[in-house]
Amino acid sequence: MGASQSTESNLTAGIQRHLSKIVVAPSFAASLFFVYGFILWTGYMAFSKSRMLPVWDWAGLRQYERLWQMERWHVAIENLLIFGGLFIVTCLVIGCLLAVLLDQRIRAEGALRTIFLYPMALSFIVTGTVWKWLLNPGLGLESMMHDLGWTSFEFDWLVNSDMAIYTVVIAAVWQASGFVMAMFLAALRGVDQDIIRAAYMDGASLPRIYFGIIIPSIRPVFLSAIVVLAHLAVKSFDLVIALTGGGPGYSSDLPATFMYTMAFQRNQLGVGAASAMMMLATVMAIIVPYLYSELRGGKKNG
């Protein structure tokens, strides 16, 4: 009797000891297969002759060569640089500014914070559709200004091949800057008030305090924000589809929309897989140094 009780308690203890591992195991196995397994599969497809159906015939680097010879891929990459660069920088500037302004212990802070954060709750499809209407010259802003009597007003970026990608930046910034603001606000609140008070005592001006003390002390948040925004930029798909449809022509194509077109509409699985691998490489180029610095930093601190 006593013996069986002790085995039972051993078992319970064993389960408890491994509980976290048992709970995590299914999702670990699933992500191992569905994420990393399919990354490997896509990686192989990019070296194969696949067109309509996946085939295993080895094609070497031919698909990558074809990819880089395509005018449309160059447009997509160029757009990613414009979009990604502007999106990240603008979001950081606006988010940081909003956070600093909200940090001034103003009235109705809660309400304002919610208002700025709400766009993040929308899906990109909704954002894209709303901005499509707002920016359509015959329907939105331009036509409203004309109706109000300002007939020389012109804002036709959405239908202009050279400017269409910038409308994507506008919509994306509108959506994501509130989120960046929330990140910064949390960090600002975490700054040690004693240091700030000491700076006050020494007679430092408010801008000086922000630029000299507070912002440098929240530098890790910048890094996190950049990583979050960068991967949002690289995987942007639905926003472009809803807002411009990749157009006019293919002038606002991004790598993700390019990949979809090749793999699912043109029976070019090989080229599509190659472009997907290029996207993965871009994300890795951002994430890996970040993870490395985080992990190394963790060891140093610990």
Add this chain to the structure above:
Amino acid sequence: MYLRKTILATGVALSALATASFAHAEPTAEVLHWWTSGGEAKAVASLKEDFEANGGTWVDSPVAGGAGDAAMTVLRSRVLSGDAPAAVQLKGPAIQEWAEQGALADLNDVAAAEGWDDVIPGAIQDVMKYEGDYVAVPVNVHRVDWIWANPTLLEKVGATEAPKTWDEFNALADKLKAAGITPVAHGGQPWQDATVFETVVLGLGGPEFFQKALIDLDEDALNSDTMKAVFDQMRKIRGYVDADFPGRDWNLATAMVMNGEAAMQIMGDWAKGEFLAAGKVPGKDFICAATPSENGYLFNVDSFAMFNVSGDDKVEGQKLLAELIVGEKFQETFNLLKGSIPARSGVSLDNFDDCAKKSEADLNAAQAAGGFLPSMAHGMALRGHLSGAIVDVVTAHFNSDMSSDEAVSRLVEAIELAKD
């Protein structure tokens, strides 16, 4: 306790029923399609009724989204896992691609019994056959090279009918523009740009040039002065559309013609459905005319490809389905609902509208003159990667200030790259 017994009994009854229905080799067909809205959904429902009235069991597999992209993804995985649906909505050279994979079933015995060779136009037969064997069945013929015009607006500049040549087209459009009317309603989406492009190729180059350039992809034809003239005309048309055209859906462009906001639209005859749904009368409220060409006719034929299936009930179901689809009854009901014309001869067009009758007459004339050609923009003439390469250049040219010379050289380059 009582409840449990009931459940048990029901379960037994159900499984008995299931066994019973498997015991009969009833003709069964699973149909994968993306006709899920409006007239198209009704058209599919008419096929289902027909099939069930003939003793078949219809398994519906609609996959909506992405104009068939989603359905194609489903199809790929189904075929790879060895469980293909019996019939799949599939068109153009995609049929040949699947046939090359050995995935399609042979319909020759049904074809012989029903005499398909005599009733289906030769150019459509070519699309439905792989190495001489029928592997797919056509359901309709859409014509692509149409001009839909608003007669009231044309009258304002003294025109009573649609232009007969592209010079007339330009003259008319200039007059309309001078009168403050938007000459051309257009939606700036790549496939719509390509639709206009191919009608211009057909008109300026003639059927023979169309065949060489957009079907055989002959480099001399692609690199010719005629092709430059085509791009010049595209640039002209660009000047005839309103400023807000990018991204507009085709039916909104049709609505512009209907509501008198623009004079003409170049679009396939699915545009007719929009007019008819709004209660407009052909010839009175709107004009349907062919785009300028010499006996040219660009067809866009929807079809069902028949995949290899195993089991007597499924094979029987597939054959029955193929027979019914090409049958006169279905071709009439389906095409009345879809706005196209039957893909076979011998169907009376009495119940169809005047535009459909014109389509049929032009089809016969074009066939006699050798101008009955598959549409490039709608995936009838070329495989996806080749037509995609052409569409990219066409839409890049139309939406920028690219010169015709550059467009032609890019076209040649893009084709070369896509070919290997």
